[in-house]
Amino acid sequence: AQRVTQPEKLLSVFKGAPVELKCNYSYSGSPELFWYVQYSRQRLQLLLRHISRESIKGFTADLNKGETSFHLKKPFAQEEDSAMYYCALYNTDKLIFGTGTRLQVFP
Amino acid sequence: DARVTQTPRHKVTEMGQEVTMRCQPILGHNTVFWYRQTMMQGLELLAYFRNRAPLDDSGMPKDRFSAEMPDATLATLKIQPSEPRDSAVYFCASGDGTYQETQYFGPGTRLLVL
Numbered sequence: 001a002q003r004v005t006q007p008e009k010l011l012s013v014f015k016g017a018p019v020e021l022k023c024n025y026s027y028s029g030s031p032e033l034f035w036y037v038q039y040s041r042q043r044l045q046l047l048l049r050h051i052s053r054e055s056i057k058g059f060t061a062d063l064n065k066g067e068t069s070f071h072l073k074k075p076f077a078q079e080e081d082s083a084m085y086y087c088a089l090y091n092t093d094k095l096i097f098g099t100g101t102r103l104q105v106f107p
Numbered sequence: 108d109a110r111v112t113q114t115p116r117h118k119v120t121e122m123g124q125e126v127t128m129r130c131q132p133i134l135g136h137n138t139v140f141w142y143r144q145t146m147m148q149g150l151e152l153l154a155y156f157r158n159r160a161p162l163d164d165s166g167m168p169k170d171r172f173s174a175e176m177p178d179a180t181l182a183t184l185k186i187q188p189s190e191p192r193d194s195a196v197y198f199c200a201s202g203d204g205t206y207q208e209t210q211y212f213g214p215g216t217r218l219l220v221l
């Protein structure tokens with residue numbers, strides 16, 4: 001079955017520290033993956049998609065088919081990165097979301 | 108700046124009452140999704156529509172939930188009768204129907220069933 005797993009409910013780091021938000025997936029075909037983010041008092045919004053191979057707000061995510069992972073990384077966390085992050089898998093017109101990881105960046 | 112709107116933003120009701128949530132997708136978007144967000148389950152897809160036709164509602168408890176799109180500018184999610192376990196934030200999102208479309212989310216309806 002198609003599934004997205006985010007093993008950490010909460011990740012706390014200090015400003016300037018590296019961040020890695022973990023995402024693992026289960027999918028029989030060629031996966032298409034996304035990261036969505038929800039900042040405090042804002043709407044859930046797309047952060048990045050793996051097919052674009054882009055860096056948004058300093059975040060990158062690399063698809064590792066061998067490890068079935070799509071971890072989100074940033075070398076130096078900022079306080080404004082504090083938010084809820086959801087990994088999502090595209091499957092036939094819809095997205096399957098993970099349970100989310102809350103990132104807290106302390107000053 | 109086009110946005111998805113949802114009403115009401117907050118709803119407190121008693122068990123057994125009917126709850127109706129409304130969503131106005133972005134003008135021109137032809138796909139509408141309904142999600143439920145809880146601490147334990149995260150974001151669960153309840154149902155989605157394309158060109159007003161329901162494509163998948165397998166995530167919805169059929170006995171008490173129903174979703175409709177009376178027209179292209181309005182989607183509704185109804186719970187009847189409501190139960191305390193339905194307490195959650197319900198999100199609507201819309202997309203333009205293209206492959207791997209970006210989903211644009213509304214602000215959500217926070218529902219509390221007592």
